[in-house]
Amino acid sequence: MKRVVVGLSGGVDSSVAAYLLKEQGYEVIGLFMKNWHDDSVTISNECPWLEDSNDAMLVADKLGIPFQTVDLSEQYKERIVDYMFSEYEKGRTPNPDVLCNREIKFDVFMKIALSLGADYVATGHYCRKAEIETENDPVYQLLAGVDQNKDQSYFLCQLSQEQLAKALFPIGELTKPQVREIAAKLDLITADKKDSQGLCFIGKVRLPEFLQQQLKPKEGLIYEVDANHPIYNQPKPSFQTKEEELAFLAKDIAYEPQFGKVVGNHQGAHYFTIGQRKGLNVGGTKEALFIVATNVNDNAIYTGQGHAHPGLFKKALFIDQSELHWIREDLRLAPGETMEVMVRVRYRQPLQKATLHQVNSGMYIEFNEPQSAITQGQFAAWHIDDELIGSGVIA
Known part of the structure; x- marks a missing residue:
């Protein structure tokens, strides 16, 4: 009997994943990852870890599988939170969920699971794994989940062959409604539970307040750049090589204050991201303002009207x-x-x-x-x- 450790998050997806593995004859152990201590930045108990770990424990009890909690908050802070702060500080927008899978679930957590004698680690992701036989070693494929609306393969885009070899995704062949139906039939406490939002395993976080713990507010100006500005209508130079052309196409526009007019103030360019529409608090424009660029060195935000603005x-x-x-x-x-x-x-x-x-x-x-x-x-x-x-x- 192969042993599988399931990352029970206290949600419906991992609950049903654990049930399916047990049905398939695996020896299943449920493990809850505690990744966060600070409740001061989570929004109104939307997803506090305590409630989630209780739900995970009740599910394990109902399924008759052993259960324990592991505290990974130190590694999470080091590998995910500190990385997030440093990226935002540079004016980049990190994706903590992708990193959480690479660094926490399929690395730190996986090592704990293997130390418990597990053959595999399973999660409630909507994706599938396949195997191709080659002359040397088998090659593992990461495939989209059958539920087109819920496919989560993107969040696992940084996994390696070694990590995929030990991973199982039991609900990848199912749709979300089917998963909820199974949970309801089993009378699991998570059957109707809302999907968690926000940072992986932290819950819904007020991002600006979260970032303010490390990145201090700093008042700056919001500029609006007209869609007809000459910067968007420059003649395309001629290129010697394809690589030169690609470098030109991939280059960001270097915005300057004189390109636009001042339309408002903000509390720090590092709290904002390209394409963002909410949180600018600037009214009176015909169409909504979208952020086309941020500059953390000059602490400036550049915006344009409408989702078809050429700056986007x-x-x-x-x-x-x-x-x-x-x-x-x-x-x-x-x-x-x-x-x-x-x-x-x-x-x-x-x-x-x-x-x-x-x-x-x-x-x-x-x-x-x-x-x-x-x-x-x-x-x-x-x-x-x-x-x-x-x-x-x-x-």
């Missing part, structure tokens, strides 16, 4: 070589090679047609259509059909 769109992005990650190492490109793929630059974004261009310093992703709000620090993930094959941090 780019045709290409760059990923530094050190930030490139291939789940399918066997498909890795050599400098000069290209590959046609489908890409998303944020969770829930529909997949977009694009071409990968590997160069010596990293990789360019060139989209068939310009993309809105490509944001530094977020992950771009690329797919062939329903398989996620690689990802990287947008530079």
Whole structure:
């Protein structure tokens, strides 16, 4: 009998994952990860860890599986929270959920599970795993979940072959309604529980207040740049090489105060991100204002009216070589090679047609259509059909 440790989060997905594994004949152990102590920044007990660990314990009890809590708050602070602060400080927008899977669930947590004699670690992610037999070792594939509306493969885009080898995703073949139905039939306390929002395992956090713990407020100006500004209508230079053209397409516009007019104040450019619409508190414009750029050095925010503003769109992005990650190492490109793929630059974004261009310093992703709000620090993930094959941090 193979032993599986399930990360029981106190939600319906991991509860049903544990049940399915038990039905399949595995020896199942439930483990709850405590990743956070500070309740002062979570919003009105939306998802306090105490309630979640109680729910996880009740589910384990109902399923008749052993249960314990592990405190990973120290590692979480070190690997996730400190990283978040440093990224925001640089004016980038990190994705803590992707990191939490790579660094906590499938690293720290997985090592604890293996030390308990587990053969596998399972989570309640909506994705699937497949295996291809090769001459040497088996190659593991990360596939989208069957429920198109809930596919969470994006959050696992940084996993390695070693991590995938030990991972199980029992609900990947099911839809959310089917998962809730199973939980209701079993009369699990989590059957109707709302999905948790916000930071992985912390709950719903007031992000500005969370960031203010380390990044001090600093008043600055909000500028509005007109959609017809000459900066958006510059003639395209001629290029000697494809790489020169890609560098041009991926380059951010260097905004300056004289490009726009002052429309408001903010409390710190590092609290804001490209494409953001809420939280600016500027009224009186015909269309909503969207952030087209932030500058943490000058503490300035640049905005434009409407979601079709040209400042939001780019045709290409760059990923530094050190930030490139291939789940399918066997498909890795050599400098000069290209590959046609489908890409998303944020969770829930529909997949977009694009071409990968590997160069010596990293990789360019060139989209068939310009993309809105490509944001530094977020992950771009690329797919062939329903398989996620690689990802990287947008530079």
